Amino acid sequence: MSTKNAVVTGAASGLGRAIAIALAKKGWRVLVADINDKEAQATVKMVEQTGGTGEVMHCDVTRIEDVQNMADHCFKNWGRVDLLVNNAGVAVGGHTGDMPIKDWEWIVSINFWGMVYGCHVFIPKMKAQGKGYIVNVASNAGIASLPEMAAYNVTKAAIISLSETLKGELAANNIGVTVVCPTFFNTNLGQTMRYTNDFQITFAKAAFENARITSEKIADMTIKAMEKNKLYVLPQFSAKFIWIMKRISPSLFYNNMAFMMKKGFGEKLLLKLARWGMT
């Protein structure tokens, strides 16, 4: 069987790295795309030690020329790309109106435009090769819409919607789509996160550090979902719970949240849940 080829953005760290290694275990060739060349090189080493092959591509996903160069490189040298994982992402916390507009622009340029560029550039080439697969890493934030995370929430909701749209649009072209919607897990996301008050970073750190699931586990679940052509990955209990609650009654879900925030115990409850590893 011929080698399968994948492009993984944001693969120098966290979930992107774990997905690259999970693919390597299955013998895939992986293009490790990131702005952090040193850590991307470290991922390639891990990929090679695990049984795959890899190479680094410096790619800033906010620059469509970088994404285009990356695609041209892969299709020219490999002939085909079987899988694109749009994973690169950052986080921002803050009340709408307090958060600097620069932080909105920063997160939208990576979490939204970076993934749109990936789809825009790779989809026509995958259509031409007659087959392919796209994994978009969104977040449960795009479903839960927790307070003080508007900028992050909207980018992730957009990526869920984009993925749902693509599922129908690309089916006739033999291109599958999976969207990954985890709640918190521990990576380097907290280190680049921008925030406007202490609660946001204290909550995020507690949620990252007490998470009970690893990037590796989520990567395995993502690969399994891809193999079964499943649209959604909701890895944790909290992710499934939020998904179900919101579908049972969206109004009840958001009215409860508004009530807790108004009475002043919303933040305390969220922080407690984060410390118990339930976010």
Ligand SMILES: NC(=O)c1ccc[n+]([C@@H]2O[C@H](COP(=O)([O-])OP(=O)(O)OC[C@H]3O[C@@H](n4cnc5c(N)ncnc54)[C@H](O)[C@@H]3O)[C@@H](O)[C@H]2O)c1
């Ligand atoms: N960690 C969590 O709790 C969590 C929860 C839900 C969803 N996610 C999503 O998972 C994805 C991966 O994040 P992570 O948690 O592994 O974080 P991470 O910070 O460990 O990894 C993110 C990677 O993206 C890269 N990156 C940032 N900006 C980039 C750019 N402009 N171009 C190319 N690469 C860039 C970083 O250098 C880094 O290697 C993100 O989309 C994130 O939103 C994370």
